[in-house]
Amino acid sequence: MRKLLISAISSRVYVAAIQDHNVVFLEAENAARTTSSFMAKHTARALHLMGGVDALGVLVGPGSWTGARITIATAKGLALATQCPVTMIPTHDLVWAGRDHGASGRVVIWAAEREPWHATYQNGARLGTVDPIQMGTWTLEQVTEGKFDRKTHVLIDVGRDAPLLEEPFQADLLLRAFDIATAADGAVGADGLKTPFMPSYPPKQ
Amino acid sequence: MSQTSAKRQPIILGVETACDDCAIAIARGPEIIAHKVVTESLMHQKYGGIVPELAARQQLAFIDRLYLEVLEEAGIAPDDIDYVAVNNKHGLIRSVSVGVAFANGVAAGLGKPLISVHHVEAHLMSPEIGSDAVLEPSLCLAVAGGHNLLVDIEAFGKYRIIGRTLDDCAGEAFDKVAIELGLGFPGGPQIDALSKTGKRDAFPFPRPMIHEKGLNFSFSGLKTAVRFMVQKMTPEAVKTAQADLAASFQGAIVDVLVTKSRQALVQTGRKRMTVAGGVAANSELRDALAAMCADIGVVFQPAARTYCGDNAAMVAYAAGLLLQAGRAEMGFWDATPSAVLGEYRERY
Numbered sequence: 001m002r003k004l005l006i007s008a009i010s011s012r013v014y015v016a017a018i019q020d021h022n023v024v025f026l027e028a029e030n031a032a033r034t035t036s037s038f039m040a041k042h043t044a045r046a047l048h049l050m051g052g053v054d055a056l057g058v059l060v061g062p063g064s065w066t067g068a069r070i071t072i073a074t075a076k077g078l079a080l081a082t083q084c085p086v087t088m089i090p091t092h093d094l095v096w097a098g099r100d101h102g103a104s105g106r107v108v109i110w111a112a113e114r115e116p117w118h119a120t121y122q123n124g125a126r127l128g129t130v131d132p133i134q135m136g137t138w139t140l141e142q143v144t145e146g147k148f149d150r151k152t153h154v155l156i157d158v159g160r161d162a163p164l165l166e167e168p169f170q171a172d173l174l175l176r177a178f179d180i181a182t183a184a185d186g187a188v189g190a191d192g193l194k195t196p197f198m199p200s201y202p203p204k205q
Numbered sequence: 206m207s208q209t210s211a212k213r214q215p216i217i218l219g220v221e222t223a224c225d226d227c228a229i230a231i232a233r234g235p236e237i238i239a240h241k242v243v244t245e246s247l248m249h250q251k252y253g254g255i256v257p258e259l260a261a262r263q264q265l266a267f268i269d270r271l272y273l274e275v276l277e278e279a280g281i282a283p284d285d286i287d288y289v290a291v292n293n294k295h296g297l298i299r300s301v302s303v304g305v306a307f308a309n310g311v312a313a314g315l316g317k318p319l320i321s322v323h324h325v326e327a328h329l330m331s332p333e334i335g336s337d338a339v340l341e342p343s344l345c346l347a348v349a350g351g352h353n354l355l356v357d358i359e360a361f362g363k364y365r366i367i368g369r370t371l372d373d374c375a376g377e378a379f380d381k382v383a384i385e386l387g388l389g390f391p392g393g394p395q396i397d398a399l400s401k402t403g404k405r406d407a408f409p410f411p412r413p414m415i416h417e418k419g420l421n422f423s424f425s426g427l428k429t430a431v432r433f434m435v436q437k438m439t440p441e442a443v444k445t446a447q448a449d450l451a452a453s454f455q456g457a458i459v460d461v462l463v464t465k466s467r468q469a470l471v472q473t474g475r476k477r478m479t480v481a482g483g484v485a486a487n488s489e490l491r492d493a494l495a496a497m498c499a500d501i502g503v504v505f506q507p508a509a510r511t512y513c514g515d516n517a518a519m520v521a522y523a524a525g526l527l528l529q530a531g532r533a534e535m536g537f538w539d540a541t542p543s544a545v546l547g548e549y550r551e552r553y
Contacts, residue, residue: 033539036302040309040319040537047313066299069265070306076269077310081283190269201258 002050004078005174006043008035008071009063009091015039016171017046017053023171025049036070043078053078055187056086057178061197062111063091068195076190085187089177090130090197092119093184095156097176098169105154108133108144112199116140116157118147126184130196215287215528218311219521220268222304223296223324224351225255226514227264229271231279231286232521237334239279240511240518243267250390254380261299268307283311288318288533290524294544295324296351301540309537318535320524325352325546327519329364331508332479334522343506344475346466346494349482349515350376350391355420355469358479361526364547367473368420368465375458375484378424382431382454386447396451397487403452408434410457415464420472422465427457455489463493470503477504486513 007014013035017025025046031038047053058075061068079086092107096119099105108118119130135143140157148155214234221228230240245263252259276283291308293301312319329345340361347354353375355368373381376393383392388399410430413423431454435443443450462484470478478498484490491507498505512519527533532548545552 036306036309036539037537039306040313043310044313044316044537047316066302069261069299070302073265073268073303073306074310074313076265077307077312078314079310080269080272081311081314193269195262195265198262201256201262 001055002053003055003057003175003178004043004046004050004053005057005171005178006039006071006075007059007174008039008067009059009061010067010167012167013038013067014169014174015042015046016174017050018171018175019050023175026171028168035067036074039070039074043074047082053082053084056082056084057089057174057181058086058193059091059094059177060088060195061091062109062117065198068197072193072195076193079190079193085189086193087178087182087187088185088193088196089181090117090119092117092130093126093180094169094173094177096121096126097180098173099156104152105156106148107156108140111197115199116143117197124180126180129185215525216281216285217288217290217320217521217524218286219322219517219519219524220289220291220304220308221324221327221515221517221520222264222268222300223292223515224300225260225263226516227267227271227304228515228517228520229268229275230517230521231275231281232518232525235334235522235525237518237522239275240516241271241275241278242514242516243271246391253384253390255297257297257299260297261303264300264303268303272307272311283315286315286317288320288524288528289315290320290322290520291538292322292324292327292520293538293540294321294542296542298540298542301542305538305540313537319537320527321534321536321538322520322523322527323544323546324515324520325354326364327523328352328481329356329358329479330361330523330526331481331512331519332506334512334518335509336506341477342475343477343479344466344469344473345479345481346462346485347482348375348462348480348484348490350374350380352482353422353424355465357469357473357475361530362532362548364551365549366546366551367469368422370422370424372423372425373428375422375424375462376482378428378458379484381428382451385432385435386443386450388447388451393484393487396455397489399448400452400455400489403448403450405452405456407446407449408453410434410453412457412460412464415461420465420469422461424458427454455487459487459490459493462490463497466494467497467501470501475503477506479506479508481508481513483514486510
């Protein structure tokens with residue numbers, strides 16, 4: 001099984017290739033304005049190295065809106081060209097995969113001002129989909145305190161200004177997130193690739 | 206463009222997302238075998254213009270479906286594609302970056318070269334699509350919502366910008382005036398249609414810079430003049446005079462564009478003129494330029510209407526010319542939306 005994982009939702013661009021559970025390729029860089037060419041160049045190298053690809057994993061956010069857009073557009077092109085299924089990996093899965101918090105917990109991430117999304121985890125698996133938290137006029141703290149019991153659940157709030165992850169992260173972290181997302185949501189084709197966490201336009205006040 | 210030898214012509218996939226359009230095309234050498242454009246004008250209408258963020262989101266939503274439709278229409282499989290080409294050099298950065306990333310993905314996945322194309326160069330070459338003639342030195346009026354240029358074309362790749370707008374582009378003025386007249390967005394086609402029933406001398410709108418010796422344009426004053434005129438009128442009077450207002454405004458724009466084009470032809474001595482860009486689809490402008498060219502013995506070659514607005518056919522076509530000329534830049538690209546144009550590295 002040859003897997004290609006790409007991400008630009010954080011401050012770095014990542015291209016990782018995994019073949020039969022072994023990381024065979026990882027390139028990461030703080031690419032900024034060269035995100036698109038960096039991702040494509042190393043994707044081409046990884047494909048050449050593996051002689052093709054059987055599954056794509058794409059970080060779809062919440063995170064950098066521009067990075068998510070570039071990643072998803074690249075993945076659409078790749079998926080169409082390689083006829084490969086794609087797993088959309090929410091940042092929640094990456095955050096959970098990178099922490100050792102015990103059996104269960106929740107991750108809450110802001111996609112934008114007043115637009116938090118949450119997911120629940122148990123025994124290393126995500127339970128259900130990543131869903132928006134309807135805030136109304138409440139503050140996030142009021143909402144989360146009402147929704148989640150901090151005595152029984154670990155709650156990770158990732159605010160807009162808080163660092164999303166400790167970078168650089170390793171390919172096995174991406175792979176764990178890929179496995180969580182694939183188990184929870186399955187894979188899609190290019191036409192199923194979306195930007196689920198893009199903030200509302202015009203922004204919510 | 207001259208016909209090449211009998212060897213197999215390269216199949217080129219073109220991708221264009223400069224502004225609010227999302228376009229994909231397939232060319233076999235100089236021949237366009239399929240092309241499609243999707244525009245979400247209604248979405249932008251409520252904002253009175255293009256919202257870059259929304260445009261990019263829509264392009265991302267449409268682009269894969271468009272790719273599949275165009276391949277089906279062309280009757281080719283992805284593996285048949287020899288080159289991918291994309292405009293990465295002009296437009297709204299969010300929009301351009303969607304097309305560039307998609308093209309990067311297709312090229313990386315297929316293992317095919319990706320050619321960088323300049324949006325304006327593609328427009329400049331769009332009147333040549335379907336023409337078997339060798340490209341002759343020409344004057345091109347490239348007129349749209351995002352550029353308004355008079356370009357002296359010595360040869361393919363050798364462009365000198367001899368006139369440009371100092372403020373608004375003609376296409377932008379059409380859109381803004383259409384909103385003033387309650388016609389919605391985009392304004393060009395609606396003003397064109399309405400003008401056919403109006404009087405072009407009903408309102409004495411200014412012809413900015415028409416008597417200046419230089420070849421530059423300015424349309425912001427004309428736009429403001431229409432606005433002030435509308436503000437002086439009651440809504441009912443505007444509605445009644447809508448066709449006359451449209452015709453008078455369009456007449457002013459056409460007079461300026463044609464007069465400056467004529468001056469440029471005299472100045473450069475070119476015996477061939479082309480017109481390209483979204484505003485090149487305007488009927489009055491096409492007729493007036495044809496008449497002016499006939500009057501002074503200049504060959505007139507407008508872009509086919511289907512290739513006037515932003516489209517990927519012109520990108521695929523220009524990529525073919527770049528390959529032929531041996532100056533195709535290949536690699537993986539980023540959006541660099543104010544890149545220089547041609548061998549003379551013109552900026553605008």
